[in-house]
Amino acid sequence: MKEEYIPELGRVHITKRKHSKRITVRYDPQGKIKVSLPRNVSYRAGLEYIRSKKSIIKSKIKTLEKEQNDVDFSRFRTKWHQVIFKPEERADASYQVDDSDIVIRFPYQTDRNDPWLQSVIREGVETALRREAKSYLPQRLFELASRYGLSFNNLYIKNVKTLWGSCSSRNNINLNIHLMRLPDHLIDYVLLHELCHTIHKNHSPRFWGHLEQMTGGEAIRLSRELKKYHPRLFS
Numbered sequence: 666m667k668e669e670y671i672p673e674l675g676r677v678h679i680t681k682r683k684h685s686k687r688i689t690v691r692y693d694p695q696g697k698i699k700v701s702l703p704r705n706v707s708y709r710a711g712l713e714y715i716r717s718k719k720s721i722i723k724s725k726i727k728t729l730e731k732e733q734n735d736v737d738f739s740r741f742r743t744k745w746h747q748v749i750f751k752p753e754e755r756a757d758a759s760y761q762v763d764d765s766d767i768v769i770r771f772p773y774q775t776d777r778n779d780p781w782l783q784s785v786i787r788e789g790v791e792t793a794l795r796r797e798a799k800s801y802l803p804q805r806l807f808e809l810a811s812r813y814g815l816s817f818n819n820l821y822i823k824n825v826k827t828l829w830g831s832c833s834s835r836n837n838i839n840l841n842i843h844l845m846r847l848p849d850h851l852i853d854y855v856l857l858h859e860l861c862h863t864i865h866k867n868h869s870p871r872f873w874g875h876l877e878q879m880t881g882g883e884a885i886r887l888s889r890e891l892k893k894y895h896p897r898l899f900s
Contacts, residue, residue: 667708674698674719679711684867688714690722691827698722738769738777738786744801744845746793748786750777758782760789767793790898791824794842798822802840806856813879815860826897829855832862843896851894854880854887 667679677698685703688711702711715722738748749766758771758781767789771782799822810816818836825841832838838859844852857879865872876884 669712671712671715671719674715674722677712677715679708681706686867690715690718698726738790741790742846743790743793744797746797748790758785760785760792762789762793762796791842794845795822795824797845798840798842802844802852802856805852806838806840806860809853809856810860813857813860815863817860817863829891829896830859832859834866836863838863841896843898846898847891847894851887851891854884854891858884 669677669679671677675698677700679700679702681704682701683704685701687703688706689701691699691701698715700711700715702708738750741748746762746765746767749768751768751770752773752775753770755770755772758769758775760770761768767786769782769786769789771785775782777783802822803820806817806820816836817832817838819838821837821839822842823839824843825839828839828841829844829847830838830840840856840859844855847855858876861872861876861879865875873884880887
């Protein structure tokens with residue numbers, strides 16, 4: 666891996682990936698830029714590409730930061746929970762996750778955008794998402810694997826900031842707790858996508874053909890719909 670500082674963008678982390686077929690750019694929760702290069706592309710060429718796309722990258726980062734800051738928790742929903750605010754006569758803030766609510770208790774006069782309160786909200790939401798994911802995702806993944814005659818090794822459920830899911834070379838599947846913020850049909854799409862990777866280790870025409878069969882010809886449309894969402898909810 667190589668790290669380079671680029672004015673106006675900050676530190677850029679560049680990694681060569683064995684199976685990468687094109688240059689890809691991603692952003693971690695702190696806004697760091699991570700670039701993946703195909704093996705046959707030099708680090709210098711990768712840096713030149715980033716510099717040539719500087720204005721586009723800056724615009725994308727601003728958009729992502731705005732989306733994070735614009736989360737309205739008064740209307741926030743997971744698959745089974747909603748956030749409920751309860752200002753009280755108290756000195757601290759706390760959260761409680763029950764069957765249907767994420768209850769946030771905090772002192773009167775506290776600004777809901779205060780970083781101190783936002784950290785409590787974050788903990789409550791992530792607790793609910795993790796409980797839902799561990800309850801729902803394993804069973805649903807097994808159901809879909811059985812339906813389509815596919816199998817996987819181990820399943821890991823994590824709080825990931827950039828990916829909805831992944832499948833390793835050993836067919837270990839990782840799923841993001843933030844899947845529980847998606848509609849059911851998109852959750853199924855991500856699960857089927859990763860199951861398909863147990864057979865096809867890249868995004869080849871065979872991969873997409875297989876996934877199209879499993880989704881009734883809807884794979885490309887679902888992939889585009891998924892791009893309207895982002896797994897990074899918090900900074």
